[in-house]
Amino acid sequence: MDYSFNDSNSNQSYGEVNQLGGVFVNGRPLPTPIRLRIVDMANIGVRPCDISRQLKVSHGCVSKILARYHETGSVLPGAIGGSKPRVTTPRVVGRIRDYKVKDPGMFAWEIREKLLLDNVCDKFNVPSVSSISRILRNKIGPLSQPSNGSIGGGGGSSENSDSNSPPPIPSSSSSSIALMNKHDLSPINIPSVVSSSSDSICKIEPPTWSSYDQSAVASSYHHRYLYPNVAYHSTFQHQFESAMKSPYTGGNHIVSNPTTNGDISSAFTHTHHYHNQHNHHHPNATVNNTANNYSSFFNSFPYTPTSNFAVTTPYYASSYGLPLTPPTSYK
DNA sequence: AACGTAACGGTTGAT
DNA sequence: TCATCAACCGTTACG
Structure with missing residues (x-):
């Protein structure tokens, strides 16, 4: 699909x-x-059928979004795309890491044989040599730079072998967590046992607003919403990406770079696709390459775990009933 | 008239 | 680098 927006040619519509x-x-x-x-x-008590009519969203969709919200506390869509790790489970990756730590000179094919020898895998689920190479390259990387005390000789092995690449979950009894994959850890799938602490990391956006700062935006065509206290966890990066890369946006234009202290206010704008593109672009948008903007934004994850997360949205067409006006109780 | 949900055609992205 | 395919999407139609 062509999600690149030509500013000079607003005739494009999809x-x-x-x-x-x-x-x-x-x-x-x-x-x-x-x-x-x-x-x-x-x-605030509006019936789903009225929501559907007012926002011109199908009632099936309204039903689904509300059902998910009530069940999980999140309004964000689920993780789209990707695939579950079929063979390179966290356990296998951990063992590969262990092998590589103990013998950095080990070849991928040797690791593969050792996985079979140690009964970590059988012939049906042992990763291919190329998979192991990719794991070494992408998930394990150079072993000479462990940030956590490489001096200790033990190489941080922690003999449990569960300290591997997937993002560490805070609570952790390793029992069921070890069997989970990315999709299982997505906010909508995450089991309650993981989120036992009061500030659930499941909730990407809390149910309340801490502020509604319309005046601070540079353009009168944009409204800014603050998502307070987003509990960022690297596991959820995909969720953010999927949500923010909606094709309704004309690219996620960065209006200010995330700073190291976690303040990413006005991080980017959403530009509505059938809005008048060239008139409503944020003035600070310097690059129109969606992919570049996008990756430069998200590559700077993780932010501090509870940093504010701001999204600047455009002045939507009235057919959507937008711009959002938070209920007074939220102000 | 309301709404839950399966079928459908579509997109995405890790493997 | 590219194809695969299972995840998700919102709409539609049915009950």
Whole structure:
């Protein structure tokens, strides 16, 4: 798909119109502000059927988003794409790491044979040599630079072998966690046992707003929403990416670089695709390459675990009932 | 009239 | 680098 927006040619249009007259992009999530709007309206007592009509979102979609919100506390879409690790489970990766730590000169094919020898894998699920090479390259990397006390001789082996590449989950009894994969850890799938602490890391956006700062935005065409206290966990990076890369956005234009102290206020804007692109671009958007903007933004994860997370959204078409006006109780 | 949900055509991204 | 395919998407239609 062509998600590159030519500023000079606003004739480009994509998306379809549903029976209610609302615009959607087949296969892609609704923009986060609309999802939030659905939840906001439900919270103040608007019936789902009325939400559907007002926002011009199908009632099936409203039902699904509300059901998920009530079940998980998150309005964000699930993780799209990717695939579960079929053979390179965390346990296997951990063992590969152990082998490599003990003998850095080990070849991938030797590691493969040792996985079989040690009964870590059988012939049906042992990773290929190329998979092992990729694991060594991407997930383990140079072993000479462990940031946590490489001097100790033990190489931080922690003989449990569960200290491997997937993001560490804070609580941890290793029992069920070890069997989980990325999808299992997504906010919508995460089991309650993992989120036992009061500040659940499951909730990407808390149910309340701490502020609604419209005046601070540079353009009157944009409204800024603050997502307070986003409990960032690297496991959820995919969630953020998936949500923020909605095709309704004309690229996630960075309006200020994330700073090292975790303040990413006004981190980027969403530009509505059928808005007048060249008129409403954020003035600070310097690069129009979506991929570059995007990766430069997200590569700087992780932020501090509870940093504020801000999204600047455009002035949406009135058909959506936007811009959002938070209930007074949120102000 | 409301709404839960399966079918459908679509996109995504780790393997 | 590229294809695969299982995850998810929102809409539609049915009950």
